[in-house]
Amino acid sequence: MAKLKFYGGTEEVGNVRITLDYNGKTLCLDYGSKQDHEDDDQAFPRSDYVVVSHAHLDHVGNLPLSLKLNPGTKYIGTDMTKRITEYQLNDILKINERRKKEGVPDRNPPGRQFSLDDILAIKDGWLPADYNNTTRVGDFDVKLVNAGHIPGSAMTEVTCGTDKIVYTGDVNLEGNLQKELPGLNLLQKNPKALIIESTYGGEMRDSIDKQEQTFIRYVEEAISKGKNVFVPAFAIERMQRVGSLLSRIRNDHSDYEFYMVSPSYLKMKDMAYRDIALANLTESAGLPNEYKGRKSVIVSTSGFCTGGISSKILREVIENKNYTIIVPSGFLPGNSPLKSAVDTGYAEFSNKGGAKVKKKLRAELKQVKLSAHSDKSGLVKIVETVCPNKTTQIYLVHGEPSSQATLTQELVSRGYQVRIPKKYEEFSV
Numbered sequence: 001m002a003k004l005k006f007y008g009g010t011e012e013v014g015n016v017r018i019t020l021d022y023n024g025k026t027l028c029l030d031y032g033s034k035q036d037h038e039d040d041d042q043a044f045p046r047s048d049y050v051v052v053s054h055a056h057l058d059h060v061g062n063l064p065l066s067l068k069l070n071p072g073t074k075y076i077g078t079d080m081t082k083r084i085t086e087y088q089l090n091d092i093l094k095i096n097e098r099r100k101k102e103g104v105p106d107r108n109p110p111g112r113q114f115s116l117d118d119i120l121a122i123k124d125g126w127l128p129a130d131y132n133n134t135t136r137v138g139d140f141d142v143k144l145v146n147a148g149h150i151p152g153s154a155m156t157e158v159t160c161g162t163d164k165i166v167y168t169g170d171v172n173l174e175g176n177l178q179k180e181l182p183g184l185n186l187l188q189k190n191p192k193a194l195i196i197e198s199t200y201g202g203e204m205r206d207s208i209d210k211q212e213q214t215f216i217r218y219v220e221e222a223i224s225k226g227k228n229v230f231v232p233a234f235a236i237e238r239m240q241r242v243g244s245l246l247s248r249i250r251n252d253h254s255d256y257e258f259y260m261v262s263p264s265y266l267k268m269k270d271m272a273y274r275d276i277a278l279a280n281l282t283e284s285a286g287l288p289n290e291y292k293g294r295k296s297v298i299v300s301t302s303g304f305c306t307g308g309i310s311s312k313i314l315r316e317v318i319e320n321k322n323y324t325i326i327v328p329s330g331f332l333p334g335n336s337p338l339k340s341a342v343d344t345g346y347a348e349f350s351n352k353g354g355a356k357v358k359k360k361l362r363a364e365l366k367q368v369k370l371s372a373h374s375d376k377s378g379l380v381k382i383v384e385t386v387c388p389n390k391t392t393q394i395y396l397v398h399g400e401p402s403s404q405a406t407l408t409q410e411l412v413s414r415g416y417q418v419r420i421p422k423k424y425e426e427f428s429v
């Protein structure tokens with residue numbers, strides 16, 4: 001009998017680490033991190049294998065720690081996930097080096113810091129898995145199918161003996177920018193357990209087409225008032241989606257400059273989005289000095305303005321009434337200055353010495369729920385498609401308690417058995 005244990009991703013978005021024990025070996029589903037809180041040491045399990053659903057940091061950020069706990073760990077994920085993960089971990093290293101120079105402590109506490117050698121060792125231990133093929137590790141058969149979330153993203157089907165466990169990772173029923181849809185029909189129906197994300201389990205969203213129209217309308221409205229536009233966005237998927245929308249209207253506004261500014265965006269474009277043509281946008285790794293001197297629409301990372309170029313821009317423009325800030329995300333974490341700007345009208349920034357500066361939101365701020373996750377109806381549809389017999393035990397992860405409560409109510413009313421695991425809770429499958 002297999003045993004499931006939840007070390008993270010419980011009643012929270014991201015930070016996913018879920019173990020499956022079977023015949024003396026431990027397979028971990030994702031090994032993520034979370035920016036705005038620190039887990040204690042027991043939240044990081046020793047694993048023989050880690051299946052990596054996709055390369056967002058809330059799923060891969062602590063992979064080096066899994067390697068430290070067991071240098072022989074094998075990693076299973078798509079080749080695209082492997083390549084983006086390598087980039088993401090290198091990026092953390094660079095950020096930490098910069099912080100060190102500035103006298104700011106490493107993001108990871110001592111003992112969880114890592115080096116280039118650790119990243120190379122993860123690469124060495126990685127078993128690239130193609131979609132729809134089965135990889136056998138120990139007594140586990142692991143099959144990955146497309147999750148439609150970001151390039152390389154996968155849902156995982158694990159078979160131990162006669163039991164099947166499916167983990168959705170982050171999943172988007174509407175598919176990703178390349179129109180890849182989740183391969184629900186490639187999964188065996190009625191697994192013993194389905195572990196499903198619940199980020200937007202509490203809400204119904206407009207279709208992606210409608211959200212895209214709303215985004216374009218907000219940009220057009222700002223431009224018609226002669227305002228500048230600032231869009232903080234993620235380097236993977238979101239900047240590309242926003243860029244493809246801006247490309248459509250760019251030629252109608254020759255008096256504006258359209259900037260896509262982010263080194264990681266340029267890298268991702270090269271790695272995973274070569275087929276997405278973004279015409280007439282000015283792309284660069286660093287912020288061009290002249291951007292303040294002219295009318296501009298500027299898109300930059302990071303998406304939550306917790307660091308990177310977008311945090312600098314936000315600081316400069318938040319008090320400027322001539323700016324419209326469009327946040328292309330429905331979810332904002334607690335440590336994002338955008339979150340406090342939305343909730344309280346003020347955002348807090350750190351000075352180099354660590355002192356805090358509070359700034360009032362005077363720019364116009366709009367939010368568009370352009371998301372790479374399924375909403376409530378999408379998640380219900382995934383459950384109904386994969387588990388038509390209603391015999392499967394459903395576990396909700398990767399969601400705030402309120403979203404999980406709403407989704408649970410909906411699924412229970414349809415006859416499903418649903419659990420919301422607590423941190424460190426264990427279940428026999």
Ligand SMILES: [Zn+2]
Binds near residue numbers: 014056059170398
């Ligand atoms: Zn996630």
Ligand SMILES: [Zn+2]
Binds near residue numbers: 054056149170
């Ligand atoms: Zn994700």
